[in-house]
Amino acid sequence: LKDGNAAYTAALAAATNGFTSNADDYKVPFDSDDQNPIYQFMDQRTDIRMCSTFVDLLASNDDPRLPFDVAEDADGNYVGSVPGSETETASRPGDAVAAEDAPTYMMTFAELKFIQAEANLALGNLAAAQTAYELGVTASVKRVTGDDNTAWLTANIIGDAVSLEKIMTQKYINSFGTNQAYADYRRTGFPVLTITAGSVLPAIPTRFPYPQAELDYNSDNVPSVSISDKLWWDN
Numbered sequence: 001l002k003d004g005n006a007a008y009t010a011a012l013a014a015a016t017n018g019f020t021s022n023a024d025d026y027k028v029p030f031d032s033d034d035q036n037p038i039y040q041f042m043d044q045r046t047d048i049r050m051c052s053t054f055v056d057l058l059a060s061n062d063d064p065r066l067p068f069d070v071a072e073d074a075d076g077n078y079v080g081s082v083p084g085s086e087t088e089t090a091s092r093p094g095d096a097v098a099a100e101d102a103p104t105y106m107m108t109f110a111e112l113k114f115i116q117a118e119a120n121l122a123l124g125n126l127a128a129a130q131t132a133y134e135l136g137v138t139a140s141v142k143r144v145t146g147d148d149n150t151a152w153l154t155a156n157i158i159g160d161a162v163s164l165e166k167i168m169t170q171k172y173i174n175s176f177g178t179n180q181a182y183a184d185y186r187r188t189g190f191p192v193l194t195i196t197a198g199s200v201l202p203a204i205p206t207r208f209p210y211p212q213a214e215l216d217y218n219s220d221n222v223p224s225v226s227i228s229d230k231l232w233w234d235n
Contacts, residue, residue: 008119052080084196097177110140
């Protein structure tokens with residue numbers, strides 16, 4: 001973070017006034033009269049498909065959120081399209097984000113726990129980071145599946161030594177359906193991603209370029225940047 005430990009300390013202080021359970025999650029509700037936008041898009045066009053990066057991550061760990069975040073393909077499997085390809089037979093988004101009445105989550109209790117886990121880890125508070133990490137995953141799994149999934153959590157999360165990569169990977173899974181994961185990736189480099197072979201991009205973008213209108217009409221105030229430059233808050 002730009003302000004280092006001071007930012008982590010401030011985040012932990014603010015978090016004490018934050019959410020205390022999944023019941024506090026801040027979300028935009030939808031229903032049959034005001035349908036979820038992804039549901040509407042899929043109803044009209046049907047061409048959003050899941051990426052193998054996300055699908056394979058969940059499948060490799062037998063994650064209980066998989067059948068909720070990802071829909072089965074025509075053969076009853078969960079299949080992601082390889083980045084850079086256009087596989088129309090890959091799985092569609094699951095009901096957790098694409099059902100008619102699926103809410104859009106702006107902030108969740110689980111996300112707050114992952115913020116606390118990251119901050120405590122950065123400050124050397126390992127026990128507090130471990131606790132927050134475990135609570136974050138537990139809350140995320142319960143929110144998505146509606147079940148405690150105690151056996152899976154015990155086998156895969158509880159007691160598994162915390163690290164920044166684990167925190168950010170679980171935060172990435174929890175933030176499915178939002179753009180939060182992109183901001184976190186730009187800050188931390190997690191989850192680890194690679195450029196697709198044959199990509200026209202030299203690196204995974206960490207910022208957008210200035211639009212042509214700025215270059216045409218405001219060129220004196222447009223710095224030279226590349227899509228792999230970090231933004232001011234990430235320096």
